[in-house]
Amino acid sequence: MFGTYTRLNLTTSASNCDVIRAARLKIAEHHRTGREARAARHRFYRDMLFYHERSRALVGEWRL
Template sequence: MYAAYLRLELRVWDSDRAVIRAASRKLAPSARRDPASRDARKHFYREMLRHHADARRLVLQFRL
């Protein structure tokens, strides 16, 4: 999933909302509308947010 996060092409200081918007643009329109895949979408968004938080922590730790 980390590779998918890198393909979102986000800056570290982008907001969580920007992460969700970028992630939703990467999903196929049919996957965004399908109620059966709701849990999979939630998992995908949460993973993207987790990777984004990790990237923020790394930048703060090393003051990049």
């Protein structure tokens, strides 16, 4: 999943809303609105936010 996060092409200064917007574009159009894929879609968004927060922490720790 980290590979998918890196392909979002976001900086660590991007907001959480920016992460969700970019991640939404990575999901196939017919899976964006279906009720049957809702749980998987939310899990995907949470994973992207988790990796974004880890990237922010890394930048903050090393002051990159």
